[in-house]
Amino acid sequence: MDLSGRTLFIANRGEIAVRINRAAKSLGMTVVQGHSEADADMLAVRMADRSVEIGPPHATKSYLDIGRVVEAAKSAGADAVHPGYGFLSENAGFAEAVEAAGMIFVGPSAETIARMGDKAKARETAEAAGVPTAPGSDGRIETAEAALVAARAIGFPLMIKAAAGGGGRGIRVAENEDDLKRLVPQAKAEAEAAFGDGGLYLERMITQARHVEVQILGDGKSAVHLFERECSLQRRRQKVWEEAPARCLTQATRDRMCEVSVRLAEAVEYRGAGTLEFLYEPDRDAFYFMEMNTRIQVEHPVTEMITGVDLVAEMIRIAFGQPLRFAQADIGFSGHAVEVRVNAEDPASNFMPFPGVAQKLVVPDGVRFDTMLYEGYAIPPFYDSLVGKLIVHGASREEALQKLREALSGLEIEGLKTTLPLHRALAGDPDVKADNTTTKFLEAWLETHAIKAA
Amino acid sequence: MAKQIRSPLPGIFYRRPAPDQPPFVEDGGSVEAGAVVGLVEVMKSFHEVIAEEAGTNVRFVAENEDPITVGVVLAEMD
Incomplete structure (x- = not known):
């Protein structure tokens, strides 16, 4: 599909705006970057063909202002709007407004976003499609x-x-x-x-569980899965480390989880990239649907590394009406990938945010570092603290972890406090190496492991 | 001479604990040393702004939801 000459408006910021820019450029598109007053010098603005200011620093007055974002995209002559993750990415009203203004929303229909965004409806939809949900009583209990x-x-x-x-x-x-x-x-x-x-x-009550999620792509008629990710290492319900595939699953369980995910995606005529999140109980070898995220996710790169599929480019192609380019049998995975989230936070000081100026930046060869940073960039304090994602791939999980340890010792970000020391400690931890974690692991681990300042 | 309350952090300044609640300190009000006078949201986490000394007739220089930098004067008082 030739998308050259078509214009994509990026309604997001930070590392994902950079990622979307690269995907759009690989498709030959013209990129217009929306940005708040505080983001005029961000990397994605520098990379874009054009940029448009969409309001004050406070996200509710810029990145979350549907009227302003749609107006900016329309005036810029955009054919399509990519919402990234967070902000308006799962806002059905935004998807509707983009389409009402005659542009393409890069994501599922407003109706699908609304349906999967409502927890009770999402659970009902999942059950109707034969996806297991956490065991509970049918309806109300009175006595x-x-x-x-x-x-x-x-x-x-x-x-x-x-x-x-x-x-x-x-x-x-x-x-x-x-x-x-x-x-x-x-x-x-x-x-x-x-x-x-x-x-x-x-x-x-599911106490000892792992977070496993399945990546899907759909074109509105059929859907395929791109296997699963394991994201149990979380702090305050925020993922900090992700892997693909989930080594804790047997092939039979992986097949079943991926198959029901495709079934749910097809049941809602899913269009674009989406993720079904599950709790997986190793003791029972059972999984339960938690929710579906109707957008690209932060941790999508680990899936790209094992499957070789550019998820962001695919979701743009699909948005422009191209049918899925792969049958399920065309999609395989090889090796193991790990991503760690580099946040501008001080893990030695209770993860205090650190919106400083990035000085020297050294990225080792042979690793993927999806980042918003450049030397001299002042991180604004108004948005989340994710500044980059370090991603490695190896033939096995052990090899991937070894590459991660090497990459972590080679990656230098001067001028900022970041979560790199946390990842260095985790990458050498015996339980992490043994893949012996649950969603409760990291918070307990942090209570007994002091992280030394970088 | 007027006393000043400065922001310990960069971010967004809030005068209220929540949008539907009254301000921590009314204009013209008084504070004790150690009182919370506002919040600063930095990278999605919220931090209290504390008055280091007692004062009266508090006059806010920064408005609710203003973007602020470190050390900027948020309020003056007597």
């Missing part, structure tokens, strides 16, 4: 007797949740049947008082 019957089917420990609750309110944990008998009446009374609705439901 302790009904709770007991449901609990025996679900298994302990389990959470008792208020049907009308949310945001963690009204949740109780029952370890056994005695707890359940005692807690259900309490929970019911509390839910009635707090929400005016005593309805409860039960959900099995």
